Amino acid sequence: MREGPTITTIAKRAGVSIASVSRVLNGLPTRQETVRKVMAAAEELGYVPNSVARSLKSARTNQVAFAMADIGNPVYLAMVREIQPVLKAAGYRLVLHSTGADVGEEIEVLRSLGERYVDGLILIPLRVTDELVEAIAAARAPVVVIGSVPDGLRVDNVRTDSRTGLRLALDHLYALGRRRIGFVNGPLDTVPGAARAGAYRDALAALGLPYDPDLVEIGDFNRAEGAAATSRLLARAPDVDALMCANDLIALGALHVLRRAGRRVPQHVAVAGMDDIDLAADAWPAVTSVSLGSAERGRAAAELLLDRLRDGDREPRIITVPPRLVVRASTVGEDAAPSGPADPAVPEQTRPGAPERTGTRFPRAVPERTAPGEDVVREGGG
Amino acid sequence: MREGPTITTIAKRAGVSIASVSRVLNGLPTRQETVRKVMAAAEELGYVPNSVARSLKSARTNQVAFAMADIGNPVYLAMVREIQPVLKAAGYRLVLHSTGADVGEEIEVLRSLGERYVDGLILIPLRVTDELVEAIAAARAPVVVIGSVPDGLRVDNVRTDSRTGLRLALDHLYALGRRRIGFVNGPLDTVPGAARAGAYRDALAALGLPYDPDLVEIGDFNRAEGAAATSRLLARAPDVDALMCANDLIALGALHVLRRAGRRVPQHVAVAGMDDIDLAADAWPAVTSVSLGSAERGRAAAELLLDRLRDGDREPRIITVPPRLVVRASTVGEDAAPSGPADPAVPEQTRPGAPERTGTRFPRAVPERTAPGEDVVREGGG
DNA sequence: TTGTACGCGTTATCAT
DNA sequence: ATGATAACGCGTACAA
Numbered sequence: 001m002r003e004g005p006t007i008t009t010i011a012k013r014a015g016v017s018i019a020s021v022s023r024v025l026n027g028l029p030t031r032q033e034t035v036r037k038v039m040a041a042a043e044e045l046g047y048v049p050n051s052v053a054r055s056l057k058s059a060r061t062n063q064v065a066f067a068m069a070d071i072g073n074p075v076y077l078a079m080v081r082e083i084q085p086v087l088k089a090a091g092y093r094l095v096l097h098s099t100g101a102d103v104g105e106e107i108e109v110l111r112s113l114g115e116r117y118v119d120g121l122i123l124i125p126l127r128v129t130d131e132l133v134e135a136i137a138a139a140r141a142p143v144v145v146i147g148s149v150p151d152g153l154r155v156d157n158v159r160t161d162s163r164t165g166l167r168l169a170l171d172h173l174y175a176l177g178r179r180r181i182g183f184v185n186g187p188l189d190t191v192p193g194a195a196r197a198g199a200y201r202d203a204l205a206a207l208g209l210p211y212d213p214d215l216v217e218i219g220d221f222n223r224a225e226g227a228a229a230t231s232r233l234l235a236r237a238p239d240v241d242a243l244m245c246a247n248d249l250i251a252l253g254a255l256h257v258l259r260r261a262g263r264r265v266p267q268h269v270a271v272a273g274m275d276d277i278d279l280a281a282d283a284w285p286a287v288t289s290v291s292l293g294s295a296e297r298g299r300a301a302a303e304l305l306l307d308r309l310r311d312g313d314r315e316p317r318i319i320t321v322p323p324r325l326v327v328r329a330s331t332v333g334e335d336a337a338p339s340g341p342a343d344p345a346v347p348e349q350t351r352p353g354a355p356e357r358t359g360t361r362f363p364r365a366v367p368e369r370t371a372p373g374e375d376v377v378r379e380g381g382g
Numbered sequence: 383m384r385e386g387p388t389i390t391t392i393a394k395r396a397g398v399s400i401a402s403v404s405r406v407l408n409g410l411p412t413r414q415e416t417v418r419k420v421m422a423a424a425e426e427l428g429y430v431p432n433s434v435a436r437s438l439k440s441a442r443t444n445q446v447a448f449a450m451a452d453i454g455n456p457v458y459l460a461m462v463r464e465i466q467p468v469l470k471a472a473g474y475r476l477v478l479h480s481t482g483a484d485v486g487e488e489i490e491v492l493r494s495l496g497e498r499y500v501d502g503l504i505l506i507p508l509r510v511t512d513e514l515v516e517a518i519a520a521a522r523a524p525v526v527v528i529g530s531v532p533d534g535l536r537v538d539n540v541r542t543d544s545r546t547g548l549r550l551a552l553d554h555l556y557a558l559g560r561r562r563i564g565f566v567n568g569p570l571d572t573v574p575g576a577a578r579a580g581a582y583r584d585a586l587a588a589l590g591l592p593y594d595p596d597l598v599e600i601g602d603f604n605r606a607e608g609a610a611a612t613s614r615l616l617a618r619a620p621d622v623d624a625l626m627c628a629n630d631l632i633a634l635g636a637l638h639v640l641r642r643a644g645r646r647v648p649q650h651v652a653v654a655g656m657d658d659i660d661l662a663a664d665a666w667p668a669v670t671s672v673s674l675g676s677a678e679r680g681r682a683a684a685e686l687l688l689d690r691l692r693d694g695d696r697e698p699r700i701i702t703v704p705p706r707l708v709v710r711a712s713t714v715g716e717d718a719a720p721s722g723p724a725d726p727a728v729p730e731q732t733r734p735g736a737p738e739r740t741g742t743r744f745p746r747a748v749p750e751r752t753a754p755g756e757d758v759v760r761e762g763g764g
Numbered sequence: 765t766t767g768t769a770c771g772c773g774t775t776a777t778c779a780t
Numbered sequence: 781a782t783g784a785t786a787a788c789g790c791g792t793a794c795a796a
Contacts, residue, residue, distance in 0.1 A: 022774070063477070401792080416766080435791090769794085
């Protein structure tokens with residue numbers, strides 16, 4: 001782990017000037033003999049250009065930051081998995097920031113852009129305060145925000161339409177005959193929480209259903225809190241026949257509680273979630289979910305940022321990823337003998353677009369049929 | 383997004399030299415009046431020190447890289463979640479590399495350390511080739527390797543003992559009366575795959591059980607391949623009464639296949655996995671798993687690296703995280719009435735150490751009993 | 765106490 | 781074609 005060689009080292013070794021070394025290394029026109037000597041010296045010394053010095057000179061770091069609340073969240077994880085390869089292909093490294101859903105930390109990340117350690121930032125805030133908006137506007141490097149931001153904030157933006165998404169799910173539940181549709185939401189002071197609360201009311205109104213406060217509960221956007229909130233809701237509204245969950249983790253918690261309470265899903269209570277995370281498809285029964293295109297949003301954000309890094313002066317752009325309802329067993333599953341042969345599997349449907357992914361990642365090679373929805377045939381086995 | 387101010391800008395504004403600005407900003411003894419002027423100017427201009435220039439001067443970047451196969455893998459994810467806050471607390475940023483389990487990419491990351499964009503690297507290779515070992519030895523920055531490396535390689539190292547871990551699980555299965563214990567392993571050309579293959583044979587021998595090739599199948603370390611491999615194994619050895627899976631994802635795939643095949647878990651076939659990922663505890667039935675301390679290993683690696691960054695000359699250190707068997711319903715679950723009141727919950731046990739985590743993350747506030755293992759009382763309901 | 769000047773490693777400009 | 785030299789922004793001896 002000795003000191004690394006610099007162009008100066010190479011210059012001495014090759015008996016030329018540092019300028020020549022630089023030219024050779026950068027492929028600028030140089031005499032063959034010089035090229036040979038420099039390359040040889042560089043090879044022998046195991047030269048690797050110092051990216052810090054290069055950054056200082058070029059004012060570019062080839063690094064991009066991604067800041068989200070917690071990488072443990074499947075939605076953010078799905079985004080990172082898309083963002084990383086896109087950036088990598090473009091020659092950028094990824095710096096990860098976990099803000100713990102703390103606005104202060106998000107603002108701190110935005111301020112830190114002044115340190116110039118990255119060329120840009122992809123930010124996905126949970127709560128959008130005035131202070132955050134100011135920080136975004138004052139950012140010293142290009143920023144792409146995933147999520148809704150106030151109109152007038154000139155920033156590249158990737159969003160989805162969770163209102164329409166929730167509407168898709170409620171229409172689906174209604175079409176199945178459900179009329180007592182509960183709603184387990186996340187905190188109202190978060191952007192998604194607030195949006196989904198409004199969307200729920202609107203959707204009910206559009207369907208001609210009354211808004212019943214007893215049918216609404218709030219917990220955090222995770223499985224444990226989702227379970228707790230569902231318990232409270234069940235206690236207050238025992239006649240609920242469907243549960244709309246503000247995200248899939250909440251839905252998984254709901255499934256757990258419903259099973260414990262002896263309620264069959266979907267026979268007694270249909271369950272739908274949002275985000276279409278992998279676990280939703282793998283759950284038992286598989287969870288009907290509104291895909292908000294996490295992966296697509298991640299990719300779009302990365303590409304938007306890369307584009308902006310090429311042309312810093314273009315107008316801010318907004319990309320909207322449409323929601324899709326992915327229907328699975330938790331809303332349309334059917335009864336079956338506990339160990340008997342599978343009933344006709346319920347095909348997974350995607351609306352409104354064409355199906356882009358399946359509810360399961362099992363290869364065709366598996367002998368057993370692994371069509372989505374099959375698990376439901378065992379769910380109610382009692 | 384105008385050009386950021388530098389110390390030169392501030393110097394002019396405050397009417398002092400750049401040296402004075404630097405002194406003030408670094409808290410060196412300076413006249414009060416000068417301090418005031420400089421701070422005022424810096425404040426007005428919104429000065430933020432340029433980390434690139436600082437790095438060039440100090441030869442430290444305050445960045446650390448973490449390279450693993452795929453952040454989507456729950457084990458690596460658990461590590462990142464531990465590593466990130468530890469590094470952050472020490473003032474380091476995290477640069478993420480996904481190598482896709484490609485040795486070439488891992489070597490590339492090691493070589494790139496010569497670019498000096500990070501102060502150190504935490505690497506978790508899946509396959510350890512001679513070339514990789516050479517690259518580690520020749521690394522231009524401190525490296526901490528998670529996983530087993532050849533003796534004699536002088537590098538900070540965090541490992542676990544998956545052989546003993548697998549032994550714990552097999553002893554457990556044997557104690558439960560299982561004698562036809564199958565093994566669903568990952569690729570043999572990976573370090574964990576090879577180690578576990580040997581451990582399986584050794585453990586069988588120690589227990590006085592014969593080694594039966596029909597009881598062994600190999601797939602990749604994921605759910606889909608685990609399911610496929612399990613299917614093949616079931617076809618070849620229908621009398622299998624226990625399945626040891628080389629990791630939890632494989633175990634989840636096995637659960638799926640067993641359910642489809644009408645085999646009850648654990649009544650007909652007991653299932654055990656490795657890694658103790660969150661999904662193991664949340665599965666249905668909850669999966670008995672050998673914890674290899676992913677989080678602990680991540681934290682240990684981060685701390686080892688930080689320590690090394692403070693003292694680059696100390697001897698390489700090896701930290702071994704002991705495996706623990708976490709017993710859950712997939713091996714010790716019992717029958718119960720499908721919808722009746724819960725049987726005495728099977729307590730989650732941890733061996734050999736004391737229990738450090740529970741099999742569920744539901745809060746006590748949840749009305750229903752949420753003791754670990756409770757799911758098993760409903761599992762066999764058929 | 766403060767200012768000048770140099771170096772970190774690279775790229776780019778300008779003579780030669 | 782090549783070499784000397786000036787930036788990039790910061791920290792720090794050294795001189796004043």
